[in-house]
Amino acid sequence: MDIAFYAPLKSPNHPVTSGDRLMARMLVRALEHKGHKVRVVSEFRSFSKDPGTDAWNALNASTQSEVSRISALWGTDSQPDLWFCYHPYYKAPDLIGTKLADAFGLTYVTAESSYAAKRDGGPWAHWQACVRAGLEKAAVNICFTERDRAGLQSAVSDAQTAMLKPFIDTERFAIGPYGQTEPGTKLISVAMMRDGDKFDSYTMLAKALERLPADMSWSLQVIGDGPKAAETKLLFSGLPEDRIDWLGAKSEQEVADLLKRASAYVWPGCGEAYGLAYLEAQAAGLPVVAQNIAGVPEVVVDGVSGMLTPPGDIDAYSAAIAHLLGDDDSRKTLGMAARNFVLNQRSFERAADTLDRILTQALDLKS
Template sequence: MRIAFYAPLKSLNHPVASGDRQMARALVKALERGGHSVELASELRFYLREPESKSFDALKIEARAEAARLARLWDRDGKPDLWFTYHPYYKAPDLIGPELASAFAVPYVTAEASYSRRRNAGLWADAQALVARAVEQAALNICFTQRDRQGLADAIPDAALGMLSPFIDTSAFRETPTRGCPTRLVAVAMMRPGDKLESYHMLAQALGSIGHLPWTISVVGDGPAREEVKAQFAGLPADRIEWLGAIEPAAVPDVLYGGGIYVWPGFGEAYGIAYLEAQAAGLPVVAQDIAGVPEVVRDGQTGFLTPSGDVAAFASAIERLLTRNDERTIMAAEARRFTLEERSLAAAAARLTELLAKIPVS
């Protein structure tokens, strides 16, 4: 099929790296691997940082102009077989695809759409109504987590839903890893207020309680909360912490290969691509049993998921892997097998082919 792809939150070509951009690119690769021709329909970013009506109105005008541009293009060159929107939610609804798909009788598909009733207030309620209409219109809404699936099912009972497990492009991890340092911990995360800062705070607390063990940690990440993050770790020995800052995505595998355990509490994680990357590199994970993390980490097999907010349990899980090298080695091998075999582009391409084959295309 010829597929028009759109990511309202962040284009494939956006200059700032993020999990959203990474997953959008991975989806395009998986669709292409399945034999489809994928074209970037638009680079218009429809993102509302705050519920402010002036910005909302301005973005809607831009979206109408972009839809008109694409309509002229389709009239001239022919319409695509399918429209595919990645990650529409209350701050980034799709105001281009539904209108065009309806006007040109093109099947409309979403991936990782989300709906949260607690956002139904003020302007966010208006934005969510747009998401709900798009989801209801869609021939298929592809969900990455059971939490997102349930949220859509509860809010839009007639929505057509399908599941696709979170995945990554594992090509950078195909080489058999050299033996990393088993006591080297690794964390990869942006430094920003909110959930990320809360996770850094919990991580620092946990490490402070296991100072008697010979761990070191490499931290990859930067952002506006950099100073607050470093302040959380101020009570820990400076020579145990390697602050790597923001690095190119291509350099992340080498950092992971050098470690032994991936540690990240995961407050607010939709699922966490970094967890899959760590496991692909052969690192068992210590995280919380929270949000979408259980979708990408198998508790007791590829790592440990501890109760939400329980610092002692989180620290204890790290200690267990630091002191039981045989268990860590077994988990490391299973983590790598799980990701390379079950969460790869090939696996995602096969599942997408199965899902899209059920959609009638004119």
């Protein structure tokens, strides 16, 4: 089929690396892998931090211009069969897709829609209403976590949903070794350094490392950069400098190579929708230490591919890290199971098949 792909928060072509951009790119690749024609039809970004009237009016003016531009193109070229909107939510609603789907009779689909009922009133109400309209219009809303699906169905009872578990392309992890050849003392994290949940996770990680036994041997490699880099590094100032290796931003292949040479992946995961980095770490044969919070249990199997500790419990989190540092057998067993979990259940090929089946059914329902 011919698919118009649109991501109102961050286009697959956006210059800034993030999990959101990575998932958008993988969805495009998965669709193309199954033989579909995929067009990223717009770079229009509807994201706004300001819910005020001026911001809303300015966004609507830009929306009309973009709808007119695309309509003109489709008037002289072949129009698509389906509109695929990735990750609309109240700060970045799909303001163009529903209009174009109506005008051209397209099947409308969303993936990873997020709906917070608390935004139904207050300053974000207009924006939220657009998200709800998309959920109601969609032939199917593809959810990546059961948590998200439950949220959509409780807020919009007649919303049609289907599950596509978070996945990654494991090609970069095809060749080992996988964390088994060195002593189990090299910890690693991969995350942007920005305000909010990421900074909260860095804060918790620093405090947990400070509580490790003084005589325990370990080091931490940190991959990532961002606007809070200086403040993030200060969080770890209570630890010996030679324990932390700040590596900055790395390419996807460099990240894969560094993960494969580490021993365990440590990231608390405050507020994580799910976290593709967890799947990448597991594909590299690393056990994960995270919190049992938000969407993390969707990508880490507690006691099988890693250890999930109670939310906010820094002592428990520190103890879990200490356990893996002090028990190479446990670390290796969990690491092998983690790799098998990703290869067998969260592979690109499996996800592409599932996605193809969901969209084929959605198109059939429309026709």
